[in-house]
Amino acid sequence: xxxxVIGLGIIGGxxxxxxxxxxxxxxxxxxxxxxxxxxxxxxxxxxEIGTPESLQTADITILCMYPQACVDxxxxxxxxxQKNSIVTDAAGIKRAICPQMTALAERFGYIYVGSHPMxxxxxxxxxxxxxxxxxxxxFIITPCGAPYEAVNTLSTVAREIGFGTIKLATxxxxxxxxxxxxQLPHVLACAYVLSPSCPNHRGFSAGSYRDVxxxxxxxxxxxxxxxxxxxxxxxxxxxxLIDNISQIIGAIKAEDKEKLTALLEQGHQVKQALGE
Amino acid sequence: xxxxVIGLGIIGGxxxxxxxxxxxxxxxxxxxxxxxxxxxxxxxxxxEIGTPESLQTADITILCMYPQACVDxxxxxxxxxQKNSIVTDAAGIKRAICPQMTALAERFGYIYVGSHPMxxxxxxxxxxxxxxxxxxxxFIITPCGAPYEAVNTLSTVAREIGFGTIKLATxxxxxxxxxxxxQLPHVLACAYVLSPSCPNHRGFSAGSYRDVxxxxxxxxxxxxxxxxxxxxxxxxxxxxLIDNISQIIGAIKAEDKEKLTALLEQGHQVKQALGE
Numbered sequence: 009x010x011x012x013v014i015g016l017g018i019i020g021g022x023x024x025x026x027x028x029x030x031x032x033x034x035x036x037x038x039x040x041x042x043x044x045x046x047x048x049x050x051x052x053x054x055x056e057i058g059t060p061e062s063l064q065t066a067d068i069t070i071l072c073m074y075p076q077a078c079v080d081x082x083x084x085x086x087x088x089x090q091k092n093s094i095v096t097d098a099a100g101i102k103r104a105i106c107p108q109m110t111a112l113a114e115r116f117g118y119i120y121v122g123s124h125p126m127x128x129x130x131x132x133x134x135x136x137x138x139x140x141x142x143x144x145x146x147f148i149i150t151p152c153g154a155p156y157e158a159v160n161t162l163s164t165v166a167r168e169i170g171f172g173t174i175k176l177a178t179x180x181x182x183x184x185x186x187x188x189x190x191q192l193p194h195v196l197a198c199a200y201v202l203s204p205s206c207p208n209h210r211g212f213s214a215g216s217y218r219d220v221x222x223x224x225x226x227x228x229x230x231x232x233x234x235x236x237x238x239x240x241x242x243x244x245x246x247x248x249l250i251d252n253i254s255q256i257i258g259a260i261k262a263e264d265k266e267k268l269t270a271l272l273e274q275g276h277q278v279k280q281a282l283g284e
Numbered sequence: 285x286x287x288x289v290i291g292l293g294i295i296g297g298x299x300x301x302x303x304x305x306x307x308x309x310x311x312x313x314x315x316x317x318x319x320x321x322x323x324x325x326x327x328x329x330x331x332e333i334g335t336p337e338s339l340q341t342a343d344i345t346i347l348c349m350y351p352q353a354c355v356d357x358x359x360x361x362x363x364x365x366q367k368n369s370i371v372t373d374a375a376g377i378k379r380a381i382c383p384q385m386t387a388l389a390e391r392f393g394y395i396y397v398g399s400h401p402m403x404x405x406x407x408x409x410x411x412x413x414x415x416x417x418x419x420x421x422x423f424i425i426t427p428c429g430a431p432y433e434a435v436n437t438l439s440t441v442a443r444e445i446g447f448g449t450i451k452l453a454t455x456x457x458x459x460x461x462x463x464x465x466x467q468l469p470h471v472l473a474c475a476y477v478l479s480p481s482c483p484n485h486r487g488f489s490a491g492s493y494r495d496v497x498x499x500x501x502x503x504x505x506x507x508x509x510x511x512x513x514x515x516x517x518x519x520x521x522x523x524x525l526i527d528n529i530s531q532i533i534g535a536i537k538a539e540d541k542e543k544l545t546a547l548l549e550q551g552h553q554v555k556q557a558l559g560e
Contacts, residue, residue, distance in 0.1 A: 199528035246529065274474070
């Protein structure tokens with residue numbers, strides 16, 4: 009197949025490198041700044057530097073841009089895309105874009121299947137992209153009414169490049185779970201490192217500091233967009249979290265050892281039940 | 285030297301294994317339940333199964349028990365300890381025990397140097413102890429007025445068994461930093477996994493879920509004691525955290541993208557400034 013990847017940052021670059029490393033598909037890389045596309049070509053991550061016109065030959069198009077930028081790109085260039093070919097994205101939120109993406113697919117005659125590769129790093133850009141970024145990770149598909157055949161085609165490619173779990177979800181299910189599994193830890197990490205104690209942690213810290221603070225090294229522009237486009241589920245999870253922290257604070261302030269132990273034990277039990 | 289380790293759980297067991305693996309000291313293991321001491325002997329983690337009477341021959345005694353249990357043990361058996369020998373502990377809080385520990389040392393004529401090995405796992409007991417648990421970790425010493433010579437002796441042993449950083453601190457400095465670096469992440473992890481979304485995270489989660497939830501697999505009894513004995517600094521850090529999370533929630537609710545981006549960017553800058 010011809011596979012076009014648009015946006016050669018960490019996710020797009022990793023798609024290209026993984027597709028080149030683990031499949032025989034022909035990879036077309038499209039990027040706004042030509043230097044990055046040239047770098048990708050020189051690195052052997054793509055077979056061909058493309059333009060929007062190249063989408064006429066693509067069997068699968070993968071948009072690896074900020075969520076709204078995906079919609080904007082298709083508004084502008086959707087007419088160039090091969091009829092009945094598959095278009096997917098890599099956006100971390102789905103309710104905010106899936107309806108528009110589906111409407112655009114209907115307008116232009118290609119097939120839209122939403123997806124979200126659950127992988128990343130604390131750094132951005134083609135320079136940190138990695139053929140093994142997706143190894144063992146989850147690949148969430150939001151079919152949004154696409155035919156099974158298209159979903160299967162995308163799943164197969166995802167398996168080939170190393171994803172460990174393929175999960176189908178509605179945009180609502182996706183966004184609700186992502187609010188908890190991904191967005192909440194990012195909010196927490198940023199809030200955590202804003203303590204005045206943080207700059208002095210060296211020598212007093214171990215794994216728990218490292219782990220909870222890791223994703224504070226955030227792309228503020230991207231994550232602001234992701235948070236705002238997933239406002240309700242995220243605020244709901246944050247309210248639950250504040251409530252749970254407040255219960256623990258209450259038990260500490262009241263020096264209620266029994267209640268405090270019971271709250272912590274609940275946390276322990278959740279992890280035990282998950283076998284983690 | 286003869287080094288006695290009292291309490292052969294994950295920390296005590298790791299001390300024994302590391303001392304056997306990386307030094308030539310003679311290791312005496314003392315444990316309440318004899319089965320664990322026998323297991324340690326059979327595993328070659330100790331040279332000798334001891335009793336409190338063995339402390340008459342120990343040059344260094346390391347107490348690896350719950351904080352108050354260290355004080356109770358010395359109240360009961362302190363008279364058996366060799367004069368001018370060094371006694372240390374491994375407790376994760378220091379203000380709550382250092383004054384009593386120092387008073388007991390003066391009463392019985394040995395030297396107390398507080399310490400806190402910044403290492404652990406999400407599992408407990410001798411079975412998960414590890415000769416390399418301390419590799420590269422921080423070793424915090426609260427000298428509490430002990431002579432430099434004793435501090436140096438303890439530092440040297442800590443270096444020999446793999447600790448990467450030796451940090452001196454007052455009990456107050458220790459407890460304030462530990463509230464931030466270690467206790468706060470444990471509160472957070474427990475509060476986080478209490479979301480009703482948690483049991484369904486599989487397939488929707490990646491590194492950020494794994495990292496922030498890791499230490500929720502907590503020893504509720506131990507950590508309740510640690511939290512309550514460090515109430516003021518911990519509550520202060522928790523209040524700062526709640527305030528920082530609330531600011532982020534406020535920006536999301538108000539859909540104030542500029543403010544939200546600025547808050548996240550602050551987090552990013554803290555990590556960047558630390559080179560993390």
